[in-house]
Amino acid sequence: MSKKIVQIDMNRVEGDVDFQLELEDNRIVDARCVGSLYRGFEQILLGRKPMDALVITPRICGICGTAQLNAAVLALEHLARLPVPPAAIRIRNLCLMAETVQSDLRQSFLFFTADFCHPKYCGLSLYDKARAAFLPFQGEIYRGALEYSRHILEIIALFGGQWPHSSYMVPGGVTTPANSRHLIDSLSLLNKVTRWFEKSVIGMPLDDWLALQSVDEFFDWLEAKEAHADSAIGLLTRMSREIGLHRLGCGTPHMISYGAYDDPEDAENFSPHRKRLFKAGFLNGDTGSIEPFDQSEITEHVRYSWFLPYPGGRHPFQGQTVPDYQPHSDRYTWCKAPRYRDKVVQTGPLADALIDGEPLIHALYRAEGGNAWLRQFARLHRTGRLLQAMSQLLHELAAHPGAPHIFPPADKEIPDGEGFGLVTAARGALGHWLQVKDGVISRYQVITPTAWNASPKDSEGRHGHWESSLIGLTVEDSDDPVEIGHIIRSHDPCLVCTVHLLDTGKRLTVWP
Amino acid sequence: MTALLWLQTGSCGGDTMSMLCADSPSLEDLVDEYGIEILWQPSLSTEPMKKLDALIEAILADRQTLDILCIEGSIITGPDGSGMYDPYRGRSKMSLVRELVEKAEYVVAMGTCASYGGVHAAPPNPTDCLGLQFDKKNPGGLLPIEWRSRKGLPVINISGCPAHPNAMTKTLAMLASGLPVELDHLNRPKAFFNTMVHQGCTRIEYHEYDVEDAEFGNKGCLFFNLGCQGPMTVAICNTELWNGRSSKTRAGVPCFGCTSPDFPLDHDLFRTEKIGEVPVHLPLNVERANYMAYKSLAHEAAPLRVLNKKMDP
Numbered sequence: 001m002s003k004k005i006v007q008i009d010m011n012r013v014e015g016d017v018d019f020q021l022e023l024e025d026n027r028i029v030d031a032r033c034v035g036s037l038y039r040g041f042e043q044i045l046l047g048r049k050p051m052d053a054l055v056i057t058p059r060i061c062g063i064c065g066t067a068q069l070n071a072a073v074l075a076l077e078h079l080a081r082l083p084v085p086p087a088a089i090r091i092r093n094l095c096l097m098a099e100t101v102q103s104d105l106r107q108s109f110l111f112f113t114a115d116f117c118h119p120k121y122c123g124l125s126l127y128d129k130a131r132a133a134f135l136p137f138q139g140e141i142y143r144g145a146l147e148y149s150r151h152i153l154e155i156i157a158l159f160g161g162q163w164p165h166s167s168y169m170v171p172g173g174v175t176t177p178a179n180s181r182h183l184i185d186s187l188s189l190l191n192k193v194t195r196w197f198e199k200s201v202i203g204m205p206l207d208d209w210l211a212l213q214s215v216d217e218f219f220d221w222l223e224a225k226e227a228h229a230d231s232a233i234g235l236l237t238r239m240s241r242e243i244g245l246h247r248l249g250c251g252t253p254h255m256i257s258y259g260a261y262d263d264p265e266d267a268e269n270f271s272p273h274r275k276r277l278f279k280a281g282f283l284n285g286d287t288g289s290i291e292p293f294d295q296s297e298i299t300e301h302v303r304y305s306w307f308l309p310y311p312g313g314r315h316p317f318q319g320q321t322v323p324d325y326q327p328h329s330d331r332y333t334w335c336k337a338p339r340y341r342d343k344v345v346q347t348g349p350l351a352d353a354l355i356d357g358e359p360l361i362h363a364l365y366r367a368e369g370g371n372a373w374l375r376q377f378a379r380l381h382r383t384g385r386l387l388q389a390m391s392q393l394l395h396e397l398a399a400h401p402g403a404p405h406i407f408p409p410a411d412k413e414i415p416d417g418e419g420f421g422l423v424t425a426a427r428g429a430l431g432h433w434l435q436v437k438d439g440v441i442s443r444y445q446v447i448t449p450t451a452w453n454a455s456p457k458d459s460e461g462r463h464g465h466w467e468s469s470l471i472g473l474t475v476e477d478s479d480d481p482v483e484i485g486h487i488i489r490s491h492d493p494c495l496v497c498t499v500h501l502l503d504t505g506k507r508l509t510v511w512p
Numbered sequence: 513m514t515a516l517l518w519l520q521t522g523s524c525g526g527d528t529m530s531m532l533c534a535d536s537p538s539l540e541d542l543v544d545e546y547g548i549e550i551l552w553q554p555s556l557s558t559e560p561m562k563k564l565d566a567l568i569e570a571i572l573a574d575r576q577t578l579d580i581l582c583i584e585g586s587i588i589t590g591p592d593g594s595g596m597y598d599p600y601r602g603r604s605k606m607s608l609v610r611e612l613v614e615k616a617e618y619v620v621a622m623g624t625c626a627s628y629g630g631v632h633a634a635p636p637n638p639t640d641c642l643g644l645q646f647d648k649k650n651p652g653g654l655l656p657i658e659w660r661s662r663k664g665l666p667v668i669n670i671s672g673c674p675a676h677p678n679a680m681t682k683t684l685a686m687l688a689s690g691l692p693v694e695l696d697h698l699n700r701p702k703a704f705f706n707t708m709v710h711q712g713c714t715r716i717e718y719h720e721y722d723v724e725d726a727e728f729g730n731k732g733c734l735f736f737n738l739g740c741q742g743p744m745t746v747a748i749c750n751t752e753l754w755n756g757r758s759s760k761t762r763a764g765v766p767c768f769g770c771t772s773p774d775f776p777l778d779h780d781l782f783r784t785e786k787i788g789e790v791p792v793h794l795p796l797n798v799e800r801a802n803y804m805a806y807k808s809l810a811h812e813a814a815p816l817r818v819l820n821k822k823m824d825p
Contacts, residue, residue, distance in 0.1 A: 038597040039522055039588075040638030044631070049780040055768055056776065059631045059673065062526025106532070114558040136558055137543055146540060150533050154755045161763030162754030163533065164526045164674055168765050170728045170782075175764030177729075179824070185757075323638065325591050406729035480560055 006478055017454060017493055019470070019484070020332070027474045031467040033454045035335040038306070042321040045444040050076055050414035050436050053444065054167040057432065060446065063106075065164045066099040066156060067425035071432040071446075073169040074271045074421030079434060080171060080414050084271075086264035087403040088173030091159050093261045093277070094186070094393045096423070097386045098155045099163070101193070103426035103492075104349075104383040105152075109134065109145035109232065112376055112489045116239045118482055126239050133235055141232045144200050148193045155186045155390075171414070173406025178397040187394050194387045202384065203231035210384055213359040215367045233380055240373035240486075249372035249487035251469030252344045253285025255351035256293060256452070258431065260424035261389075264396070272422060277389070280422075281355040282340060290355055295422060295431070300447065301337040301458040304330065312459050313339055316433035316445035317418060337458040338447050346370075346465040347428030347452045348492065350378040358385075372490035379492065413439060425449055427492050453491055466491060514546070514688040516580040517567065518553040518622075519612070521605045522598050522632050522641055523585025526674040527623040528555045533755055534677035537685050546688045551576075565601070568608070571615050580687055581616035583609060583644060586625040586632040587654045590640035597639045609644075610654060618687055619644065619661050620668045622680055627669035627700075628773035629653070635778060643669075645699065649773035669699045673770035678752055679704040698773060700746075705771065708796065710735075710742035712750030713761045714825040719743070721814035722807045723821065731821045734766045736791060739782045741769035743795035762825060 003024050022030035041060055045053060053072040058065035070092060077084065113134040121127050133141040153163045159176050160168035168175045176182075194206060202209045203225065212218050221228055228234050240246060259280030266275040272295075280293040299313025308322035339345070350370060353361035361378050368374065397403075418435040428449035435443040455464030463471065466488065475481045520528070531539060542548040550556065552564050570576035587606050588598040595604025613619050621644050624630040628643040643653040645667045651657035660666060670679050683701055686693055694702045710716060715733050718724070724736035734740035742750075742761050749759040749767070761767055766782065769775050779785060785792040794803050817823055 036599050037522065038639060039632050043636060043638040044634045047635075049782070051782045052776075052780065055781045056631060056634070059524055059526065062524040062529040062674065065524075065526065110556065117558070136556065137540065143540065146532065146538075150535065150538075150755070153533060154757045157753075157755035157757035157763075159763060161758050161760035161765050162749070164529050165770075166760055166763070166765055167768075168760075168763055173729060175728050323591070325596070327596065408727040408729060412727075 004478075019466075019488075021470065023475065023478060026476070026478060028470050028472065031463065031470045032332050033335070033456060033464060033466050035333045035454060038323060038325075038334045040323070042444050042446065045441050047440050049439070050079075050434065050441055051171070053432070053434065053441065054170065057446070058165050058167065061448070062164050063103055064099065064425040064427065064430070065166075066095050066160070067423050067430050068432075069167060069169050070096055071421035071423045071430050072434075073171060074423065075419045075432045075434040076171045076414055076421075077419070078271050078421060079417045079419030079436060080409065080411075081270055082171050082409050083407050084173055084267060085404045085407055086267040087178060087397060087400060087405045089262045089264040089267055090393050090397050091174045091176075091178055091405060092169055093264070094390055094397075095156045095159055096261065097390050097393075098152045100426045101152045101383055101386050101390075102149045102163075104379050105145045105149045107426070107489075107492045108236070108376065108380055108383075109141050110136075112486075113141070113232075113236055115482060115485050115489065116236075120480075120482055121239075121243065124239070124242055126235065126242065129230060130235055130239055133232060141200060144196055148196050151189050152193050154189050158182045158185055170406070172409050173404070175406070177405040180398075180401070183394055183398050187391075190387065190390050190394065194391070197384065197387060201232040201380065203227035203234065206384055206388060210388060213363065215363050218360060218364065233377070236380075237373065237377065240376070243486075245373040245376075245486055245490070246368055246371045248473065248483065249375070249469045249490060250370045251465045252346050253283075253370070254340070254343045254345040255283040255285070255354060256340050256345045256347055256429055257281055257352045257355040258293065258422040258424055258429045260352065272420065278352060278356045278424070282345075283351065283355055290357075295420060297341045298431070298447070299339050299342070300445075301339065303337070303459040304456040305333055305336050306331055307336065313337075313342070316420070316431070316447065317435065317443070319433065319443065319445040321445065333454075333456045335451050335454050335456055335464075336447075337455045337464060338452050339458055344455065344458070344462050344465060344468070345452060347449050348375065348379075349382045349428070350375045351428060352424060353378045353382065372487045375490040428452065450493055454493060466493075513549045514579045515549050515551050515577055516582065516684070517551045517571070517578055517612070518582040518584065519605070519609065520554050521583060521585035521609065521626065522588040522639065523623075523625060525555065525584075527584045527680070528553070530674035530677045531622075531680050532677075534681040535756055536678050536752075537681050539681065542681055542684055542688070546685045548580075548684060548688050551578075568612070572611060574615070578612070578616045580618050580620060580684065581612055582620045582622050583626040584622040586630050586639075586641035587644060588632070588639045588641045589654075590638070593640070606654065613644075613655065613659075613661065613667075616661055617663045618665060618668065620670060620683065620687075621645075622670055623675045624671040624673045624770055624773075624775055627667075627671040627698075628775075630673060631776055634776050643773075645669075646773055649698070665693070666695070666699045668693060668695065668701060670704070671698075671700055671771040671773070672747060673775060676704065676748055676752065676754070679748060696746075700771070704748050705746045707746060707748055707751050708743060709745045709747050709749050709759075709761065709767045710795075713742055713759070714750075715761060717818055717823065718821070718825075720810060721818045722811040723814055723818050728764060730764070731823065731825050734761065734764070735784065737784050738766050739768070739780065739784050740766035741772075741793070742767040744793055745769040745772055747771040764825070
C-alpha cells in the first residue's frame with residue numbers, strides 16, 4: 001500500500017484555500033481544508049463607529065459585498081430596533097437577487113463548466129459541444145455569462161451607485177427611491193438577461209421550465225428537444241452525469257439556511273422576526289426532517305485554527321478572534337469551525353432549496369442524495385427562480401409609486417447594545433454579530449458561508465463539510481485530480497477555485 | 513502580443529470582479545482586440561496551478577517575457593515581517609512579488625490595497641500590510657519610492673476600492689497600444705485621476721447653493737454633514753459611470769475617498785468633521801475664509817426649487 005500526502009492549492013475571492021490530502025492507493029483517507037490567508041477584518045472594526053461597518057464589511061468579499069452590506073445593516077437595525085418601509089425591503093431584495101444571479105452565472109459558466117473542456121474528456125461524445133459552449137473566452141455560453149452578468153449588475157448600480165462595494169443600505173431603508181426611470185431601466189435589463197437565460201441556458205420559456213416538479217418531468221424535459229439537451233443546463237447535466245458527478249461529493253447530511261429575502265408584506269415586524277420569502281430552517285440529516293432554525297444554537301470552535309485557543313465552542317456574541325499563528329502545530333487554518341446544534345452542517349443553494357421545500361430539487365435529492373451535480377443544478381435552478389422573483393418585485397414597486405424608501409432614524413447615534421444580521425448570500429448562510437459599547441464597536445463577528453463549508457475539524461475532531469465530501473474519494477491521476485476540482489467547484493468556494501497538486505518531485509511527501 | 517500576469521495578494525477579489533464589469537473596453541476586448549495574452553488570472557485561469565509554477569519559474573529565468581504584472585491586494589508583511597499571513601507554496605507572496613516585479617516591463621497596482629495598503633491597513637493594521645510603493649501616503653512600500661520597472665516607470669497605481677472597471681481596462685489597453693501613461697504625484701495615471709469625484713455629480717447644484725442633507729435618503733448634497741469626500745477626491749466616478757449607469761453620490765451614498773491613500777479614514781465615515789459650522793476638510797485647495805464668504809453668499813442666492821429640494825438628483 002502506498003501512502004502519501006498531497007497538497008492542493010486553490011485561489012478564490014474570499015481568500016486562499018488549500019487542501020492537504022492523505023492518500024492510500026489513490027483513495028483519500030484524510031483531508032484538511034486550509035484557509036491560508038488572514039486579513040483581520042474583525043479586529044479592524046473594533047473601536048470604530050457602528051455605521052462604519054456598512055463601508056468596511058462589504059470589502060470582506062468582492063463577489064458578495066451586497067449580502068455583507070445587508071447583514072451589517074440588519075445587525076444595526078436589530079440592535080437599534082429600527083423599522084424599515086416595504087419599498088426599502090423590496091429594493092434591498094432586488095439588489096441582493098441581482099448579486100446572486102451575477103454570482104451564479106459567473107460561478108457556473110466561468111468557473112465550473114470550464115472543467116468539461118479538460119483534455120481528459122476528449123473521448124466523450126459531448127466533448128465538442130462542451131467546448132463550443134464552455135471554452136474560456138471563446139465558448140458561446142462563457143461569453144454570454146460575461147456579458148449578461150454585467151447587465152444584471154447594472155440594476156444594483158441604479159439603486160446603489162456601483163457594484164462592487166457600495167453602502168446604499170442604511171439604517172431605516174435605502175438611499176434612493178425606485179422612481180419610474182429606475183423601474184423601466186431595471187425591467188429592461190432584467191428582460192434582457194431573462195431572454196438570454198431562456199434561449200441559451202434552459203432552451204424554453206422560464207415559467208414553463210420552473211413548473212417542472214418531478215424527476216421524470218425533469219428528465220423528460222432534458223430529452224424532449226435538442227434545444228433542451230444542448231442548452232447550457234442540458235449540457236452541464238448530461239456531461240456531469242456521463243462522468244458520474246451525480247454520485248460524488250455528498251458531504252455532511254445536515255444543512256442550514258437562514259432563509260432569504262425579508263417579506264415586504266411583513267415590514268412592520270423588526271428584523272430578525274420578519275418573515276422571509278424563502279424559508280429558514282435546519283435539515284436534520286439524521287431524521288430527514290426540517291426543524292426551526294435558532295441562531296443561539298451556533299457555536300464556533302478554534303481547536304484546529306490559528307486563533308488563541310479556548311475550550312469547546314462559543315456563540316459569536318461570546319466569540320473571540322485573536323490570531324495565534326502556529327504553522328508547525330496540529331492547527332492548520334485561518335477558518336474557525338462553526339457548528340449548529342453541535343453538528344457539522346453545509347450551506348448553499350442546495351440546502352436553501354431543500355429547506356424551502358422546492359419540489360424539483362427535493363425530488364432529485366430524494367432520488368439520488370446530495371451530490372456535486374445536484375449542488376450545481378440547484379444553483380442554476382435558483383437563478384431561474386430569482387429572475388422570476390425580480391420581475392415580481394419590480395411590478396410590486398411599480399404598484400406603489402411614491403412609497404417611502406427610508407424611515408430616517410430619530411436618533412443619529414446607534415445606541416449601545418447587540419444585534420445580528422443573518423442573510424443568504426450566493427454561497428449560503430452569512431451572519432454578522434455586532435456589539436456596541438460606549439458608542440463604538442466592541443465586538444464584530446462574521447461567519448461566512450464558506451466558513452461553514454470549509455470548516456476545519458472541531459474540538460471533537462469532526463471534519464468540516466468539504467473535508468468530509470472528499471474523504472473516501474478515489475483519485476485517478478494524483479497529478480491532475482479533475483474529480484476534486486468538480487467536487488470543490490460544485491460547492492462554489494467564493495469565486496473560482498483552481499485546484500492543483502504540487503509537482504511530485506518537490507513537496508510531495510511519500511511514505512513507504 | 514502583450515503578456516500579462518495577474519496575482520492576488522491580501523485581497524477580497526473585488527478588483528477582479530470590478531474588471532469583469534468593464535465595458536469600454538471590456539475584458540474580452542482586451543483579449544480579442546488589444547492583443548493581451550492573459551498568462552494567468554486567478555479567477556479566470558482554468559489550467560492546474562502547476563502552470564503558474566512553471567510560468568513563474570520561466571519568468572524568473574528570463575525564458576518568458578512579462579510585459580504587464582498586475583497585483584491585486586495589500587502586501588501583507590505579518591506576522592513579524594515574515595509575510596506568512598499570505599503564503600504561496602510555503603513562502604510569502606510578499607517575497608514572490610518582490611522577485612517578479614524585477615522582470616516586468618510594467619507593474620500595475622490594481623486597487624487601493626496594492627497601491628497604498630487599503631482597508632486591510634486600517635488601524636490596528638492587524639497583518640502589517642502596505643502598498644507596493646507607498647505605505648498609505650508615505651513614499652516607500654514593499655519597494656522603495658525610487659524603484660522603476662524595466663520600462664522606467666514606477667508602479668502604476670490604479671487606486672479605488674475597487675478600482676474603476678474602465679480605468680483598469682483602459683490603462684491596460686494604453687500600455688498594450690504603446691500610448692504614454694502620465695502619472696500624478698501618487699503615481700496614478702492622470703487620465704483617470706485629474707477629475708474630482710463631484711465633477712458630474714447630479715447633486716452638484718445643491719452643493720453650489722449650499723443646500724445640504726442632514727439625513728440619508730434625500731436629494732441634497734452630502735458634503736457638509738454626511739461625510740462625502742467628493743470635493744476632495746480625484747476619480748472618474750461621475751464622468752465615466754459605474755456599470756455604465758450611476759455612481760455612489762448620484763445614488764445618495766457619500767464618496768468615502770476610496771482612491772486616496774488614506775482610505776478608509778480613521779474617523780466616523782458617515783459624518784463630516786467640522787470646526788463650528790464649517791467642515792475641517794474643504795474642497796481641494798480652497799481657502800477657509802474665501803470658502804465661508806462664498807458659501808453664505810451662495811446660500812442667499814439659492815432659488816426656491818433648490819432650497820426646497822424640488823430637483824431630482
